[in-house]
Amino acid sequence: MIDFAFLNRILRAPASVAAQCRSDRDVASMARTSLLTLLVASTAFGAAVGSMHGGRQIAFAAMKLPIGVLGTLALAAPAFYVLAAVFGRPWPLRPVISLMLSAGARFALVLLALTPPLWLTIDFAAPYPLIKLVATVAYGLAGLAGLEVLVRGLGDGPGKKMTIALFVGVFLMIGGQNAWVLRPYLGTPGARDVELFTREREGGLVVQLLQSAHDLSRGRLPETEEAPAPPTVP
Amino acid sequence: MTENTAPFPAGPVGPLAPDLPHAWTEQLLGAAAPASPPPAAAWPLEAQRFATALALASLFGVAIGLRLGGPAIAMHALGVSVGILAVCGLAVPALAIILALANASIDALGLARATARGSATAGLLLAGLAPGAALFAVTVEDAISVTLVGVGGLVLAGILGMRSFLRELAPQLAVADASARRLSQITIPFFLVFAAVLGARIWWVMLPIVRGGS
Numbered sequence: 438m439i440d441f442a443f444l445n446r447i448l449r450a451p452a453s454v455a456a457q458c459r460s461d462r463d464v465a466s467m468a469r470t471s472l473l474t475l476l477v478a479s480t481a482f483g484a485a486v487g488s489m490h491g492g493r494q495i496a497f498a499a500m501k502l503p504i505g506v507l508g509t510l511a512l513a514a515p516a517f518y519v520l521a522a523v524f525g526r527p528w529p530l531r532p533v534i535s536l537m538l539s540a541g542a543r544f545a546l547v548l549l550a551l552t553p554p555l556w557l558t559i560d561f562a563a564p565y566p567l568i569k570l571v572a573t574v575a576y577g578l579a580g581l582a583g584l585e586v587l588v589r590g591l592g593d594g595p596g597k598k599m600t601i602a603l604f605v606g607v608f609l610m611i612g613g614q615n616a617w618v619l620r621p622y623l624g625t626p627g628a629r630d631v632e633l634f635t636r637e638r639e640g641g642l643v644v645q646l647l648q649s650a651h652d653l654s655r656g657r658l659p660e661t662e663e664a665p666a667p668p669t670v671p
Numbered sequence: 672m673t674e675n676t677a678p679f680p681a682g683p684v685g686p687l688a689p690d691l692p693h694a695w696t697e698q699l700l701g702a703a704a705p706a707s708p709p710p711a712a713a714w715p716l717e718a719q720r721f722a723t724a725l726a727l728a729s730l731f732g733v734a735i736g737l738r739l740g741g742p743a744i745a746m747h748a749l750g751v752s753v754g755i756l757a758v759c760g761l762a763v764p765a766l767a768i769i770l771a772l773a774n775a776s777i778d779a780l781g782l783a784r785a786t787a788r789g790s791a792t793a794g795l796l797l798a799g800l801a802p803g804a805a806l807f808a809v810t811v812e813d814a815i816s817v818t819l820v821g822v823g824g825l826v827l828a829g830i831l832g833m834r835s836f837l838r839e840l841a842p843q844l845a846v847a848d849a850s851a852r853r854l855s856q857i858t859i860p861f862f863l864v865f866a867a868v869l870g871a872r873i874w875w876v877m878l879p880i881v882r883g884g885s
Contacts, residue, residue, distance in 0.1 A: 511802075515800075516800055517799075519799025520799065522696040522702075523831055523835075527697035527700055527702045603827070607800065607803060610820070611803040615806065643813075644811075644816060
């Protein structure tokens with residue numbers, strides 16, 4: 438069911454996996470393993486994130502994170518396909534999707550590795566902003582690990598940097614909005630009610646980013662959602 | 672170190688396997704090896720490419736039109752395609768006349784090929800961005816996000832479409848005599864500005880989302 442040799446290769450030799458994707462050989466097993474890895478790792482990471490609030494929030498976050506990750510991959514894959522084509526790599530769809538799934542598998546494995554440190558941070562009753570920071574850094578590091586597969590998969594030649602730069606921009610936008618729609622993950626500190634989706638109208642991701650940039654440009658720190666002090670562990 | 676943990680070779684990635692079938696995007700963008708069909712066969716091919724480009728571009732219109740729903744979906748699908756159609760139907764012929772005045776060595780088929788391939792680039796890009804744009808259109812609470820995403824996608828597609836158009840045209844312009852080349856170098860920037868303004872105007876008029884409508 439799970440091709441462990443593939444998981445070993447994707448960590449150690451992403452270039453070799455990228456070459457296999459491009460040759461379009463044995464990609465069905467790779468795709469299956471990648472999807473399962475993504476599902477397991479993002480569920481575990483979601484559960485760790487939700488453990489800050491505890492209770493039902495663990496199940497909610499564990500359920501929402503895989504939806505966010507897989508949804509982002511599904512929505513961003515066409516963008517990667519066309520950007521690669523426009524910048525000189527008009528490849529068939531299957532190698533491109535294989536490449537994206539392989540990148541997703543590497544992302545998932547790194548995310549899985551960073552799940553225990555995140556959980557430990559929460560267990561030590563770290564402040565809410567620090568937990569958010571650790572979760573974001575973990576996500577960013579996993580993203581960079583996944584990106585390496587795409588960079589290597591595109592091979593050498595003109596248009597590579599532009600493809601990657603534009604794709605990263607598109608991916609961040611889609612991923613950010615997806616995450617925004619499915620919030621909250623951590624849950625508001627001190628809040629008694631746990632909700633699957635927030636019902637507050639807070640604009641969208643773009644509005645929040647513009648607001649934060651505006652606040653920072655005026656020398657003000659952006660307001661965060663937490664009002665009360667974070668709970669302490671007895 | 673066991674066999675299982677031995678490092679894997681991390682050499683350079685080779686080209687795409689030669690036995691793979693050609694992707695339809697390769698045909699659409701004209702990136703396949705040039706076969707130089709006779710003009711009688713080339714015209715329908717370019718027309719087909721252009722029609723495909725418009726159809727693909729309309730997907731982006733459908734995506735941003737989802738924000739308003741109902742007839743606005745069709746309106747936006749039409750509007751995005753009409754913007755490309757207007758640039759190809761009004762700006763490119765104007766450029767052709769000026770280049771002919773400058774005695775540049777460009778024939779109608781060459782110009783049509785460049786136009787179709789530029790449109791294909793823009794259309795393909797818009798189609799690829801459509802799923803992401805649809806996510807924004809149906810999930811954000813504020814109108815400005817959809818406007819920014821819509822305008823961003825259209826601008827990016829316009830820039831890359833123009834880039835493809837000029838790259839296709841460049842070899843033809845390069846074989847002209849020195850004065851024709853100089854005149855072309857002056858004309859092209861004016862054409863780019865005109866095409867950008869024309870496309871932006873059409874999209875502004877036809878796409879309520881671009882005007883900030885929610």
